[in-house]
Amino acid sequence: MICMMFTRYLNILWFFGRMLLNILWLDLFLPKIGLGIFGRRSKTKRLTQYSSSFRILAVKMGGVMIKLGQFLSARMDVLPIEITRELSGLQDEVRAEPFEHVRRVIEEEFSCRLEEKYDYFDINPLASASIGQVHNARMRLDGAPGDKSEILDRPVVVKIQRPNIARIVDVDLSAMRVVGKWVEWYRPISKRVDVSALLDEFSRSLHEEIDYLTEGKNAETFAENFADVADVKVPKVFWSHTTRRVLTLEDVMAIKISDYEKIDAAGINRGDVANRLFNTYLKQIFDDRFFHADPHPGNLFISPGNGKDENGRTPFTLVFIDFGMVGYIPPGTFAGLRELFIGVGTQDAGRVIKSYQMLDLIIHGTDTVLLEKAASRVFERFWGKTAPEVMEMPAEEAQAFIDEFGDLIYDMPFQVPENLILFGRTLAILSGICTGLDRDFNVFTNLQPYASKLVSEDGGSGASTILKEIGTYLTLLSTLPRKTEALFKRVEQGQLEVRSPVIEARLTYLNRTMQVMTGVIGFAALFNTGVQLFLAGYPMAGGICASAGLLILFFFLLRPRRR
Numbered sequence: 369m370i371c372m373m374f375t376r377y378l379n380i381l382w383f384f385g386r387m388l389l390n391i392l393w394l395d396l397f398l399p400k401i402g403l404g405i406f407g408r409r410s411k412t413k414r415l416t417q418y419s420s421s422f423r424i425l426a427v428k429m430g431g432v433m434i435k436l437g438q439f440l441s442a443r444m445d446v447l448p449i450e451i452t453r454e455l456s457g458l459q460d461e462v463r464a465e466p467f468e469h470v471r472r473v474i475e476e477e478f479s480c481r482l483e484e485k486y487d488y489f490d491i492n493p494l495a496s497a498s499i500g501q502v503h504n505a506r507m508r509l510d511g512a513p514g515d516k517s518e519i520l521d522r523p524v525v526v527k528i529q530r531p532n533i534a535r536i537v538d539v540d541l542s543a544m545r546v547v548g549k550w551v552e553w554y555r556p557i558s559k560r561v562d563v564s565a566l567l568d569e570f571s572r573s574l575h576e577e578i579d580y581l582t583e584g585k586n587a588e589t590f591a592e593n594f595a596d597v598a599d600v601k602v603p604k605v606f607w608s609h610t611t612r613r614v615l616t617l618e619d620v621m622a623i624k625i626s627d628y629e630k631i632d633a634a635g636i637n638r639g640d641v642a643n644r645l646f647n648t649y650l651k652q653i654f655d656d657r658f659f660h661a662d663p664h665p666g667n668l669f670i671s672p673g674n675g676k677d678e679n680g681r682t683p684f685t686l687v688f689i690d691f692g693m694v695g696y697i698p699p700g701t702f703a704g705l706r707e708l709f710i711g712v713g714t715q716d717a718g719r720v721i722k723s724y725q726m727l728d729l730i731i732h733g734t735d736t737v738l739l740e741k742a743a744s745r746v747f748e749r750f751w752g753k754t755a756p757e758v759m760e761m762p763a764e765e766a767q768a769f770i771d772e773f774g775d776l777i778y779d780m781p782f783q784v785p786e787n788l789i790l791f792g793r794t795l796a797i798l799s800g801i802c803t804g805l806d807r808d809f810n811v812f813t814n815l816q817p818y819a820s821k822l823v824s825e826d827g828g829s830g831a832s833t834i835l836k837e838i839g840t841y842l843t844l845l846s847t848l849p850r851k852t853e854a855l856f857k858r859v860e861q862g863q864l865e866v867r868s869p870v871i872e873a874r875l876t877y878l879n880r881t882m883q884v885m886t887g888v889i890g891f892a893a894l895f896n897t898g899v900q901l902f903l904a905g906y907p908m909a910g911g912i913c914a915s916a917g918l919l920i921l922f923f924f925l926l927r928p929r930r931r
Contacts, residue, residue, distance in 0.1 A: 452800075465530055489503060506524065526614065593652070600688070717744040
């Protein structure tokens with residue numbers, strides 16, 4: 369066993385070592401000596417080869433390698449289709465354990481023969497995963513005290529851990545920590561991502577995942593949170609047949625969420641599935657602060673209902689399974705995420721940057737003014753657009769953005785704090801699944817209702833609050849011109865002497881700056897009012913926002929120019 373584990377450890381290091389050296393040579397070294405064209409020409413082919421080689425390794429070794437591949441296979445939103453297609457088979461391609469191994473684990477856990485716990489047990493697995501595999505079965509239950517034992521025809525699924533999986537996870541994580549040290553030598557990655565912290569978080573979640581008692585409790589917590597939501601289903605846990613390595617659950621298997629043909633054949637609208645899944649996660653994040661952190665296609669199913677709804681579509685239930693990996697959102701993180709979602713939902717760039725600071729996402733010393741300006745440009749160019757619409761945008765628009773914020777894009781002044789690692793991973797997988805279900809999935813449309821709710825909770829949607837904000841802005845707006853005019857009257861009357869052309873130029877610049885500030889405050893007042901009215905459902909919101917746009921355009925022409 370020791371020899372086998374050491375060989376496994378070396379195989380992982382050898383694979384990633386060769387791949388990293390290849391990348392360093394072709395993508396970093398050759399461009400520095402003017403031969404980057406060779407790396408660029410072969411990049412697509414190389415990425416395909418990397419993913420194919422990794423898939424073969426993961427299938428052969430299982431363990432942590434499968435988990436890593438599942439994460440990458442769901443990144444349809446950012447990875448080329450060749451890579452995600454190559455790795456997607458990892459959801460179903462895991463080799464099954466021989467039945468005698470399964471029997472041994474069950475009998476060790478319950479200290480009795482398998483037949484004493486289950487009336488029927490299918491020797492062929494229903495599904496095989498990296499940590500364990502699932503079998504169909506029927507439970508044998510004991511009656512109440514004094515009653516004779518009875519056999520109940522209760523269909524269930526039984527999840528059994530692979531033998532020695534705890535030791536395999538430890539070996540894989542040890543190898544990945546060495547790989548992580550290699551990656552940390554590459555400054556563009558290490559300055560943004562604490563690789564060691566990432567691996568520590570991944571290690572913690574994996575060790576929780578191999579404790580089925582914890583998974584059962586997580587499933588019950590999730591079920592309680594969604595007890596009043598009829599279209600979300602969680603399997604019941606049968607504790608009499610559950611231990612640390614064996615988990616017995618209600619059979620809730622249905623259509624796999626990535627089986628698009630079956631979803632279409634059932635008459636279910638895939639766009640509705642994507643929207644419901646996304647909104648379900650918004651509830652988990654902002655209402656429950658407890659979320660299912662492994663939403664890959666093997667853990668999500670669609671159960672068709674009966675009949676048709678008012679739109680002629682087949683109703684459906686969203687089914688979650690596998691709660692070995694879950695996340696919790698502490699108060700500080702929640703406050704930052706809340707600020708972020710409100711900022712995105714209301715297109716408030718300043719609020720977005722504030723949320724970055726609250727979440728510790730920005731590297732110390734970052735130019736937040738430039739970052740806020742970039743965020744504003746992103747809202748202007750991409751707000752409301754779906755993924756295909758973004759992809760079809762003219763290349764000139766992307767180039768203009770790069771020209772304006774080239775330094776910022778090059779530096780990428782972001783980092784991944786430890787408390788957001790699992791959350792970020794979950795959102796990345798979720799994004800890929802929603803985009804896969806519906807290429808026209810619009811994250812902005814789905815964010816707006818929750819942004820409205822959060823703004824309302826913030827006390828900003830009531831008419832009285834809106835009027836109060838209008839009054840505050842208008843008061844400030846009305847005093848600035850008078851103060852500026854009084855200043856220059858004093859200059860004209862000689863009460864302030866201007867003896868230097870430099871000082872005069874500075875005063876002229878100050879005048880123009882105050883004019884622009886007046887415009888900006890006016891724009892902020894009108895735009896914020898328009899957003900609040902829009903979220904509150906008032907029809908005049910569009911006109912107010914349009915007025916804000918005209919005002920800022922007018923004052924933009926008066927922008928100050930230094931001499």
